Amino acid sequence: MEPPDLLAKARSKSSDPEDPLETLSAAIALSTELSEDADALIDIAVRDARDAGASWTAIGERFGFSKQAARKRFTPPFAERQLANRRRKRDAACSFCRRPPGPRVHMVHGEGGRICDKCVALAGDIVAGLAKRR
Numbered sequence: 001m002e003p004p005d006l007l008a009k010a011r012s013k014s015s016d017p018e019d020p021l022e023t024l025s026a027a028i029a030l031s032t033e034l035s036e037d038a039d040a041l042i043d044i045a046v047r048d049a050r051d052a053g054a055s056w057t058a059i060g061e062r063f064g065f066s067k068q069a070a071r072k073r074f075t076p077p078f079a080e081r082q083l084a085n086r087r088r089k090r091d092a093a094c095s096f097c098r099r100p101p102g103p104r105v106h107m108v109h110g111e112g113g114r115i116c117d118k119c120v121a122l123a124g125d126i127v128a129g130l131a132k133r134r
């Protein structure tokens, strides 16, 4: 829609089409509506591109911003939370075998890393084997 058409639309929604300030108020309201529609349009187009397999890098390039910025701008809060949970789980995993923590996984935490019970046992066997050879 061209600006003169938009002004005509604002005038038609104005409480007093003869009063330019009333038309301005209607134009402001219409502009908010249009920008919400524009945001929804972009969100749908981004979702379609993602569904079609487009990467965040490719999507970000179209906007002129980074992959991280594109993902942050268009990732719904729920998906963002899932991503954060996955990252938190990965960061809590065993530093040696990447086994995630769990009810049956005993983890020893150290500075800058952690080791699970299986890796401790394996390390124990290795050290015991080395000790026998001496």
Ligand SMILES: [Zn+2]
Residues within 6 Å of the ligand: 094, 095, 096, 097, 098, 099, 115, 116, 117, 118, 119, 120
């Ligand atoms: Zn481990």
